[in-house]
C-alpha cells in the first residue's frame with residue numbers, strides 16, 4: 009500500500025489569458041493559478057484545503073481529478089498521473105462540487121444512481137450495498153423518486169454526496185459541500201463525512217469557506233493564497249502562526265481596578281467582569297493561578313481565538329510556513 013496517497017511536487021498551473029487593453033487591442037498575459045505547490049496526503053486522512061477567492065483551490069482539485077493538466081511539477085493520486093489516466097482514476101475518486109450537481113436535473117434521484125451504476129460498471133451487489141448505506145445514513149429514502157430539480161439545496165447536496173460514493177471511491181474531493189445549507193443540513197453532512205472517514209477510511213480533501221467544517225472535521229489544514237501553500241499543519245497551529253490571542257474572562261467578587269498581571273492585559277471591564285488577552289500559544293493555568301492568588305476571583309472561562317480572524321490576519325500578512 010502506498011504511504012502517500014495524494015502527492016504533489018512543485019505543481020504549477022499557468023493560464024494564458026488575453027486581456028482587452030484598448031479598441032481592437034488584446035494583450036496576452038499569464039495567470040499563475042497554482043504556483044509550485046508540494047504536499048502529500050496519506051491514505052485515510054481528512055484534510056482541509058482553504059484560501060480566499062481565486063487562491064487556486066479549484067484549479068488544484070481539477071488537476072487532482074485529471075480535468076486539467078499541470079503546467080509543471082509532478083502529481084500522483086493512488087500512484088496514477090491523473091491527466092494521463094483520467095478514466096482509470098475516475099473509478100477510484102469521488103468528486104462533489106457544492107455549486108454544481110452531477111445529478112440529472114429532470115430525473116428522479118434514483119434514476120441518476122442507476123445511470124451511474126452502469127457508467128461506472130459497479131458490480132450489482134456492491135451497488136445495492138452502497139446505495140442502501142447512503143440512503144440510510146443520508147436519509148434519502150423519501151427522496152429517491154423526486155426529480156432533482158424539486159429537491160431543496162440540502163437534499164440535493166446529500167443526493168450528490170451519495171452519487172459520489174456509489175462506486176466506493178478511495179478518495180473524495182469536496183468543493184464547498186455545505187455552501188448555502190441551513191444549520192441542520194450542515195450538521196447532517198458533517199456527521200456523515202466524519203463517519204465515512206472513520207469507518208471506511210476514505211481519504212478526504214475538503215475545500216470550504218465555512219471554517220466550522222474544518223474545525224469539526226479536519227485535524228490538518230492547508231492554507232493556499234495566490235497559488236502558493238502558506239500553511240500546512242494542525243488547525244490549532246494556525247493560532248500560533250497567526251500570533252493570535254486567547255481571552256480569559258474573569259468574574260471577581262466586586263468591581264475592582266483592571267487586573268495587573270504578567271503576560272496578559274485587560275482589554276475590557278464591565279462591572280466585576282474583566283477580559284484579559286494572553287498569547288494563544290501559552291497555557292492559561294499559570295495565569296489563572298497568579299490571578300487567583302492576588303484577586304478575589306469567583307469564576308472564569310477561556311475563550312479560544314476566532315479562527316476566522318486568525319486566517320484573515322494570515323492572508324493580510326502573507327505569513328509563510
Ligand SMILES: Nc1ncnc2c1ncn2[C@@H]1O[C@H](COP(=O)(O)OP(=O)(O)OP(=O)(O)O)[C@@H](O)[C@H]1O
Pocket residue numbers: 023024025039040041059060061062063064065066067068
Ligand atoms: N480556465 C481559466 N482560465 C484563466 N484563468 C483561470 C481559469 N481558471 C481559473 N483561473 C484563474 O486562476 C486563479 C485561481 O482560480 P481558482 O478557481 O482555482 O481559485 P479558487 O481558490 O478555487 O477560488 P474560489 O474560492 O473563488 O472558488 C484565479 O485568478 C482565476 O481567475
